[in-house]
């Protein structure tokens with residue numbers, strides 16, 4: 001099994017055994033203690049029991065298998081865009097989005113030595129969000145499963161010439177020195193997370209409130225397929241706040257889209273738009289309706 005570096009293991013084990021004692025109170029996240037997802041989970045649900053998992057996939061599996069009541073998963077970043085693979089993992093998990101959470105993200109360069117450093121380890125999102133910083137210092141970015149796990153790995157290595165990019169808290173947790181703080185390239189760097197659970201929220205309870213619905217759809221392989229799909233929302237006055245495309249399989253002809261709209265089923269305009277979308281596309285699948293954590297537009 002993929003495992004965290006030794007300096008993280010004691011904390012991971014004690015969090016895992018606390019979560020095992022009350023799984024429905026547990027919130028799973030991908031990363032070692034101190035990772036951004038851990039901090040987002042604690043901001044969102046301060047009373048919950050954090051359950052560290054090696055990857056996002058493992059965190060989703062923890063919910064599916066009943067080891068956690070929900071999972072906190074990063075989905076997109078203001079600067080670096082989509083979080084890799086999440087848009088496949090979410091639909092495949094069969095879980096439902098029940099909340100969203102926005103968190104300002106800051107990265108620190110941390111190490112055992114003082115530098116210069118030949119490489120910095122981190123999650124690809126953190127490396128992408130600090131691209132200019134690394135380039136200016138000629139530090140090679142090397143990808144790791146998560147930010148805090150990278151800090152634990154650097155601590156375990158004993159190598160003073162490598163560093164990690166991780167939340168400042170990770171330096172305390174794993175005994176590293178902060179070499180430089182706030183190294184992200186944009187100082188409004190923000191990540192949107194979603195919370196996933198086995199049971200969906202009842203959309204009817206969200207009608208008339210500021211709420212979002214997330215869904216995927218697959219367009220027909222015909223001219224103007226996307227135009228017609230989007231027309232369903234345009235003609236019904238439904239605001240789409242996100243749209244991303246994905247290829248499904250190797251034919252490069254079956255395109256899937258991942259979308260967010262303002263509004264929920266039960267709202268007549270949303271119902272009509274989704275009915276029309278089902279007619280215009282090969283497949284529509286709702287991933288959840290949930291309260292809006294931040295006003296759009």
Ligand SMILES: O=C(O)C(=O)Cc1ccccc1
Pocket residue numbers: 030031034035036037038074105123125126145146147148191
């Ligand atoms: O590795 C982490 O800390 C994560 O939680 C993933 C991540 C990385 C960078 C920004 C937001 C989330």
